[in-house]
Amino acid sequence: RGVVHVTSASTSAELVDPLAELPKVGAWLTGLLGGLRARIGDPAAPGDPRFSPHGVIAFTGRELVGDAPLPGAEVHLVGPAVAPRAGSSDFPWELLDPSRRLVLVSLGTANADAGGRFLTEAVTALDALGDRVQGVVVDPGRTLGAVPPGVIVREHVPQLDLLARADAVVCHAGHNTVCETLWHGLPLVLAPIRDDQPIVAGQVVEAGAGVRVRFRRVDAARLGAAITTVLDDTGGHRAAAASIGRSLRAAGGRSAAADHLERIAARHAPLPLLPR
Template sequence: MRHIPTKAKCANPALRHRTLARAAHELGYSEKLDNIFDMLSSRCYLINDYSIFYGADSYGENVVFTGPLIPQTTESSISDPCVLKALSLSNHRKKVFCSLGSVGSKELLQEIVAMLNSPQGLDLGGVIRVPKETCDLAEAKRMLHNRHIYMTDSFLPARHLCRQVDAVVCHGGQGTLQTAIQGGAPVIGVAMQPEQEINLQHLADFGAAIKISRRHWNAVNIGKAVDRVLSEPGFRIQSRKLELIAENTDTEKIIGTRFWKVAGDPKRV
């Protein structure tokens, strides 16, 4: 932060919070408000990701990688009979779970569907979740000609689902990828924003994912990536390693231990 010129900091309204400062003043708050740069300065940083992606040894002791902050008790098992049928062990096809989330677009979804309609895709089974924000479910179903793929816009217990498929096709959101990690599933992903590029690159560097740029997100490239993930055992092996790391990461304990360490030592607050 010290390398950013003071003039540049002061010139950007988004960083000065003038509106918030005025509102606080009108409500009787008389203390000086911290700006965004003051807020970024702390003696304790909790990073809700896995340390293996960051080379944690190179960070100071005030940086703690906690693992994901995902509720562990609220997700039910799979109950939708159509989902269970699509994932049934009696169906010997390789299976994929596709989800672009609300940040996806109809165009990106169409490329996934086109891949699943291709000769290669017709050999696959699985589930596609189609958020209402992305595409109308009825319209999406009209695009799909693969009877082994089930489409739904309902909530799905993604972690359970990831454990029962051979690959996940998704966006690069942190929560989505962390869910795939906990399910031990390799990923074929597309980034919707810079943060997602980083998330996907972490998995790709670890050997548990293939990242496709948004510009190159098309049925042919998706098909090639799916074929690689399904045919090369290394992706599944690396995904299982990440799953084991996830199982042995006690996020609540890590955060609680650090909280009490900070709270019990006034010099560190």
């Protein structure tokens, strides 16, 4: 209907072609979009409704997307919208040992039921590294039983506050956790589960800021080796993460997103009526 609109890309996976190696699925999606245009818009229009021609606000950075062309000239990479979060936390800060390196393990809240085995292996790996590593494991589904005294397990954690103190993160490659981790300049161990997570994990590995493990098959020994790799920075992961973090912070986040929205609105504002 010609209404000026802006779309939001909440993950870097939206800005690449995730179906490049799945042509039949790509054709199926193209058919769905064609049917959508026929029902509510212009059947001859070539545009993709995910990417407004007026502007796309993408909460990610070029380092994750890579060198591939963006899906339009009006895609604005603003980095993550990281901001202080309201509310109090009962996290036991006094249990953190400053003499050991802090590793946060989180699979997000949407994977609580699927994460029991992985979190169990993570606890075993962290316990084996306990002379120099302290693990904080997020277990919203209460899947873990008794854990070694050196590992802290909580249903919920103040993630941004912990990231400010952490040395590395083990996660499911969810885009929010990945960007918040990189925003703090921390390397990652990535165990993607579903959705866009394999794509995001691949982008982080390609950028040099982390290593990938297999969520359903990794054991404590392999997970411990991956954690040691990013902590010891044998592959330059920490330097890459720090570089990406500087770029994400410079992108502007929520303020840059608001600036782009204001500019787009001003560019398409109706002309004032002339006095008669």
